Amino acid sequence: MSPIPALSSFGRRRFIAGAALGAGAAVLGVTDAAAQVAVPPGASRFVPLPRQIRFADTRNPAEYPFGMLPDAIRVQITGREGIPDTATAVVLTITGVNRSEGNFLSVYPTGGARPEVSNLNMSFPLEAAANLTTVRLGQGGAVDVYAFAPSELIVDVAGYYEPVSEPVSEGRFTVLNDALRVIDTRATGVPMPGEVVEVFVTGAVPATASSVAINLTTTGTLAWGYFTCFPLDVETPPDSSNLNVNGPGETRAAAAIVKVTTDAQGRRGFKVFTYGGGHVIVDVAGYFTGSDAPASVNGLFVPVNPERVLDTRRPGQIGRLWPNWVVEAPVPGEGGVGAQAIVGNVTAVEARGPGFFTVFGAGLLLREVSNLNADVGNQTIANHFISRISTRGIAVYSQSGAHVVIDMAGWYIGQPAVPFRTYQNPPPPAAAPPWRIEIPALRSRNGQRVGWVSRVLNGPPDPIVDAGHTWHWTGTGFMGQAAHVGTFAHRTEAGAPVYNMHELRPGDEMYMYVDGRLGDRRRFRYRIVRTDLVLNVRESNSANAQKILRATRLHPGTTLSLIGCTLPNGLPTSLDHRIIVTGELVDWVEV
Incomplete structure (x- = not known):
């Protein structure tokens, strides 16, 4: 993306444009039998343009025209740059420069209803982001x-993509068994602003491959800027982008489909231009066949209207993933039984923290490659992907956790793989304080208020409880552990927060809320099962502390105990004795 000039208004909204794709890990063999299979309706082969070409730019409508709609632009695709009227789908990069807060872009066929899918997400004003998109062409060959x-x-x-009526050699997609890293400049030094990096794929894909599907990642960026992929035999970078960054120190990934050409030394590859500087990491996910490949239908593309395959936010779904979780979803329609790979968009919503996401075939081997990278907690970010599928469908691994959304744009003809393993998700991580405790049945000292809420903090006990808070007893369990958790609060001092704790009865409930760091918003529900008294523990020493803690462990399982000072009859109060109200864990939910 070129530097942003002064903005101009277009109706009640303003618009811009850019690019991206994703790495998958899959396999695909072309069989003799595949060559004899009838071509399904809509099956198409990929035809790359000589280089990526700008078709629309709301900053410069005179040079890059488009049609205006109330909240969208219409871009004519066919009839330009040699694209025939018969084309079925287009591979394009959309770039947005955000003029608001949270925002998203959707690309869909002209004439169709706007689908419930997003192709690009932006979080803050002036954020520039790009993503690759594969979309079916609509009425008049437009999107x-x-x-x-x-x-x-x-x-x-x-x-x-152009339709075919018989098996063909050129333009069919082949997914690699494993995404292959062909360059990582962290081993050689960071490219400087304005530098062009040559990327060679000789040995990674056949010599006759026409294009490669890659995941382009940058890290350690030096400044605001963009990255543009273009063929080896093109001298000047085109006026377009594949990946955009918004400042120094960012890690971003984007997908791209790049035409492969040959340099003077006979090496096959492409170039990456970096406007602002930053490391260049390229993983090859697969390639499109050249004219010397055998004729087949395997790898032909079948476009579909954008369809949501997975959304963990929906009722009945797994919910927001925790670190190192995997979620699976079946592939709908004919693609579920007649595809080797699907193409689409993967979006992480409300990331729990920095981390990466990997799309792969359900029940297949999970490799250490990424399709999507989140920089910060609570981020929403998307990327294009092409991934192998299995008869169980598609899967996503999340390093740090997030909601996951998958939107499918089409599929490549072939056989789904046979799954051979099941991934067991680990328990969510334990959460240390700060927490928030709530006991709806606990009355205030004067009885005028029912229900008590308090912060629960770690650290030296006296400053915490003297400020009216609740102390997490050092050495007892954390939320999310199969353990006994101990807490302490004043009964008569600092506002007498638990003055009437002796009134709590079996069956009353206690709630503990994690404070939401890194997106952890769990609420743990406990049901009171017992109240105990521990006498003669006024002196502060290890032996007395152990006597008190033993009482918190009298009920088996995962428990929460509220501890306070007491008279021998349970009423307030004496420093000589302790009252312990214990509840057992009933369940937890994320709220």
């Missing part, structure tokens, strides 16, 4: 680009 809120829009086209 519409919708913006939820004001944004500049840029649309760059990398290639298109």
Whole structure:
């Protein structure tokens, strides 16, 4: 993406444009039998443009025209740059420069209803982001680009799909068994602003491959800027982008489909231009066949209208993933039984923290590659992907946790793999304080208020409880552990927060809330099962502490105990004795 000039208004919204794709890990063999299979309706082969070409730019409508709709732009695809009227789908990069707060863009066929899918997400004003998109062409060979809120829009086209009626050699997609890293400049030094990095794929893909599907990652960026992929035999970077960053120190990933050419030394590859500087990491996910490949239907593309395959936010779904969790979803329709791979968009919503996401075939081997990278907690970010599928469908691994959304744009003909393993998700991580405790049945000292809420903190006990808070007894369990958790609060001092704790009865409930760090918003529910008294423990020493803690462990299982000072009859209060109200864990939910 070129530097942003002064903005101009377009109706009630403003728009812009840019690019991206994703790494998958899969396999695909072309069989003789596949060559004899009838071509399904809509099956198409990929045709790359000589280089990525800008088709629309809301910053410069005179040079890159588009049609205006109330909240979208319409981009004509066919009839330009040699794209025939018969083209079925287009591969393009959309770039948005956000003019609002949380925002998203959707690309869909002209004439169709806007689907419940997003292709690009932006979180803050002036954020520039790009993503690769594969979309079916609509009425008149056009697509519409919708913006939820004001944004500049840029649309760059990398290639298109044209229909075929018989097995073909060129333009079929082959997914590699494992995504292959072909360059990582962290081993050689960070590319400087304006530098062009040559990326060679000789040995990674056949010499006749026409294009490669890659995941382009940058880390340790030096400044605001963008990265552009273009063929080896093109001298000047095109006026387009594949990956955008918004400042120094960022880690971002984007997918791209890049035409492969040969340099003077006979090496096959492409170039990456970095406007602002930053490391360049390229993983090859697969390639499109050249003219020397055997004729087959295997790897032909079947476009579909954008379809949501997975959304963990929906009722009945797994919910927001925890660190190191895997979620699976079946592939709907004919693709579930007649595809080797699918193409689509993967979105992480409300990331729990920095981390990466990997898309792979359900029940297949999980490799250490990434399709998507989150920089910070609570981020929403998307990337294009092509991934192998199995007869069980598609899966996503999350390093740090998030909601996950998968939208499918089409599939590549072939056989789904046979799954051979099941992933067991680990328990969510334990959460140390700060927490928030709530006991609805606990009355205030004067009895005028029912229900008590307090912060629970770690540290030296006296400053915490003297400030009216609740102390997490050092050495007892954390939320999320199968352990006994001990807490202590004043009965008569600091506002007498637990003055009437002796009134609590079996069956009353206690709630403990994790404070939401890194997106952890669990609520643990406990039901009171017993009340105990421990006498003659006034002196502060290890022996007396152990007597008190033993009482918190009298009930088996996972428990929460509230401890306070007491008279021997349980009423307030004496420093000589302790009252312990214990509840057992009933369940937990994320709220």
